[in-house]
Amino acid sequence: MPTIHPKLVEIVVEQTPRAMIAMLIVSSAYVFIFIKYIPLLILLVWVVFQIFLAASRFYNIKMFKKHLSQQSIKGVKNNKTLFIALNIFQAVMWTTSSILVSIYAPPPFELVSFVMIIGIITAAALSMSSLYKAYLVFFFSMIIPQIIIMLYHGEHQHISIVIFTSIYIPATILLSKAILNSRISSIEAHDELEEKAGELHTLSTIDSLTKIYNRGYFFALSNDILLISEREKKKVSLLMLDIDHFKKINDNHGHQTGDFVLEHLAKKIKKLMRKSDIFARIGGEEFAILLNNTSLKRAKIIADKVRSTVEDSVFSHNSVPIKITLSIGVSELNENNCSIEDLYKQADEQLYRAKENGRNRVFP
Numbered sequence: 001m002p003t004i005h006p007k008l009v010e011i012v013v014e015q016t017p018r019a020m021i022a023m024l025i026v027s028s029a030y031v032f033i034f035i036k037y038i039p040l041l042i043l044l045v046w047v048v049f050q051i052f053l054a055a056s057r058f059y060n061i062k063m064f065k066k067h068l069s070q071q072s073i074k075g076v077k078n079n080k081t082l083f084i085a086l087n088i089f090q091a092v093m094w095t096t097s098s099i100l101v102s103i104y105a106p107p108p109f110e111l112v113s114f115v116m117i118i119g120i121i122t123a124a125a126l127s128m129s130s131l132y133k134a135y136l137v138f139f140f141s142m143i144i145p146q147i148i149i150m151l152y153h154g155e156h157q158h159i160s161i162v163i164f165t166s167i168y169i170p171a172t173i174l175l176s177k178a179i180l181n182s183r184i185s186s187i188e189a190h191d192e193l194e195e196k197a198g199e200l201h202t203l204s205t206i207d208s209l210t211k212i213y214n215r216g217y218f219f220a221l222s223n224d225i226l227l228i229s230e231r232e233k234k235k236v237s238l239l240m241l242d243i244d245h246f247k248k249i250n251d252n253h254g255h256q257t258g259d260f261v262l263e264h265l266a267k268k269i270k271k272l273m274r275k276s277d278i279f280a281r282i283g284g285e286e287f288a289i290l291l292n293n294t295s296l297k298r299a300k301i302i303a304d305k306v307r308s309t310v311e312d313s314v315f316s317h318n319s320v321p322i323k324i325t326l327s328i329g330v331s332e333l334n335e336n337n338c339s340i341e342d343l344y345k346q347a348d349e350q351l352y353r354a355k356e357n358g359r360n361r362v363f364p
């Protein structure tokens with residue numbers, strides 16, 4: 001059985017309170033028109049039932065909303081069943097109103113009552129079409145008794161109305177189906193747009209090989225973090241990491257092995273980082289880590305931990321063991337290095353020194 005899109009249910013939930021208010025207005029108009037003819041006690045009982053029904057529907061909608069937000073499948077299913085049951089009850093109430101008119105009011109008031117019911121059914125197409133089956137149940141529970149009442153009166157004008165109603169039935173069903181289809185298309189378009197936006201966000205922020213942040217996003221994110229850290233007077237450090245002699249890995253084992261090493265190195269380093277650290281691939285075999293709330297002294301300890309972990313690791317690709325080392329440059333946020341570009345420039349210079357001093361080391 002196909003499941004109904006939760007957004008369709010949400011539309012019904014949103015529109016029902018408005019439909020209920022309209023229903024109470026029509027009920028008041030009915031009382032105002034027919035108080036002259038229908039005995040007060042009967043009318044009072046009818047009104048009490050209508051109010052009870054409105055309260056039950058409001059309560060059901062409230063629970064519907066709650067279960068939707070809790071994503072409770074069983075709760076939503078129960079609310080949907082109750083929604084249909086209450087609509088049938090509502091149809092019974094309006095049929096009763098027409099029967100009362102037929103009994104107590106003089107002709108042609110049965111026609112006034114008929115027009116009122118047709119108006120309710122048409123307006124309900126707007127609020128209920130999203131739950132199409134529920135609308136069909138409501139539609140037929142409302143229209144069939146009306147046809148029977150018209151046939152019961154049996155005059156030429158009543159038969160004429162039944163003839164027009166039989167044309168009106170498929171037209172209204174088509175109208176409600178069209179409303180449903182247009183809502184489904186707009187929901188689908190919206191979902192597709194959200195999905196595309198998500199994909200675009202990933203493409204613009206994540207490096208496709210290593211699945212960590214890319215250069216552009218690293219600078220954008222780091223800029224924001226530096227602004228907050230400066231305001232809160234917190235220390236921030238930057239590590240620039242570069243694989244030593246990476247070219248040799250590509251040359252000796254092939255580009256695919258090089259890619260494998262980059263991907264698994266990123267995974268290994270990520271495990272060593274805190275959630276608040278910003279880890280990114282800056283380009284080629286170069287990575288950066290922005291360490292939040294971390295002094296230069298502490299950053300050097302972290303850098304050396306990363307360096308020694310990588311030195312001790314073996315990256316096995318197609319049963320070929322690959323060993324690599326890292327050179328790491330470290331810089332700290334201070335009055336001379338106050339932008340991410342300054343921090344990056346200084347860490348890059350320190351990285352150059354780490355390379356010059358023999359590689360597989362942290363500088364300073």
Ligand SMILES: Nc1nc2c(ncn2[C@@H]2O[C@H](COP(=O)(O)OP(=O)(O)OP(=O)(O)O)[C@@H](O)[C@H]2O)c(=O)[nH]1
Pocket residue numbers: 209242243244245246247248250254255256257258259262283284285355359
């Ligand atoms: N497999 C693979 N290799 C890459 C990628 N990006 C850059 N490289 C390679 O990384 C190597 C970098 O070489 P170099 O800049 O000479 O640096 P290095 O060999 O690591 O030497 P040092 O940095 O001086 O220790 C080049 O061979 C690039 O082709 C990539 O995405 N995948």
